[in-house]
Amino acid sequence: MRISPSLAIVGSGQFGLSSRFDCHLYAVQAPEGVVLFDAGSGLKHDVVLAHLRNEFADLSRGAIVVTHAHPDHVCGLAALAGALGWPVYASAQAKQIIESGDEAAAGLVVTRAMGGYPPDLRLAPCSIEGIYEDGVPLHLCGLSLTPIAVRGHSPDSFVFLCQLDGLRTLFSADVVFYGGVLGLINVDGSDLAGYRADLPKLAPLSVEALLPAHGLFTLRFGQRHIDTALTQLAKGFVPRMVGQGDLIL
Ligand SMILES: [Zn+2]
Numbered sequence: 269m270r271i272s273p274s275l276a277i278v279g280s281g282q283f284g285l286s287s288r289f290d291c292h293l294y295a296v297q298a299p300e301g302v303v304l305f306d307a308g309s310g311l312k313h314d315v316v317l318a319h320l321r322n323e324f325a326d327l328s329r330g331a332i333v334v335t336h337a338h339p340d341h342v343c344g345l346a347a348l349a350g351a352l353g354w355p356v357y358a359s360a361q362a363k364q365i366i367e368s369g370d371e372a373a374a375g376l377v378v379t380r381a382m383g384g385y386p387p388d389l390r391l392a393p394c395s396i397e398g399i400y401e402d403g404v405p406l407h408l409c410g411l412s413l414t415p416i417a418v419r420g421h422s423p424d425s426f427v428f429l430c431q432l433d434g435l436r437t438l439f440s441a442d443v444v445f446y447g448g449v450l451g452l453i454n455v456d457g458s459d460l461a462g463y464r465a466d467l468p469k470l471a472p473l474s475v476e477a478l479l480p481a482h483g484l485f486t487l488r489f490g491q492r493h494i495d496t497a498l499t500q501l502a503k504g505f506v507p508r509m510v511g512q513g514d515l516i517l
Pocket residue numbers: 336338421422442
């Protein structure tokens with residue numbers, strides 16, 4: 269599904285595009301290839317591949333960027349990277365989890381036991397070719413991305429800032445969602461202290477397009493959603509967070 273001239277969404281549980289256990293999978297037509305953000309659960313990786321083939325004429329060159337090592341983002345990595353032959357980029361922390369297939373560190377053991385994922389879902393190890401670091405520009409297929417580390421949803425969570433189709437764009441992963449909802453979850457590694465420490469890094473970005481990995485996305489006034497989250501975090505109460513009431517599941 270095309271979002272803007274160079275941006276497509278090629279997998280999503282909530283939008284009914286692939287497995288219901290998939291996060292949103294965004295893909296960008298960069299000058300020298302296709303850049304895919306996250307890989308989903310892998311439960312319907314063939315459907316994700318079909319969407320990629322429909323949206324992009326040439327898949328001979330590309331790269332996969334992992335935002336963090338949670339099951340709905342990385343369990344499909346080995347299958348997708350294998351089928352596409354693209355290098356995978358991750359943080360040093362996520363690399364360790366993904367290359368060792370550490371299901372406990374990925375949060376899969378506990379969330380599978382909670383019934384959040386099918387009992388047979390596994391994290392297949394996958395090689396990570398490139399490491400990105402906080403604030404160090406990452407150039408992939410001619411696309412320039414700035415990775416920003418934001419703890420709170422998980423210790424290894426990153427968001428990515430770039431210019432896309434004339435819009436200042438933030439791939440906000442599970443860090444901050446539409447409406448200023450935070451990705452605080454009931455799993456080890458998720459905590460408000462991380463958000464309090466790191467979310468203010470997103471205050472001066474003047475984001476137009478906000479592309480979270482769940483729920484709605486927007487191409488305009490994205491910064492308002494980030495600022496809403498920051499305003500709530502500055503108060504002495506627990507902010508709106510994912511999974512509460514009708515907020516994003
Ligand atoms: Zn996550």
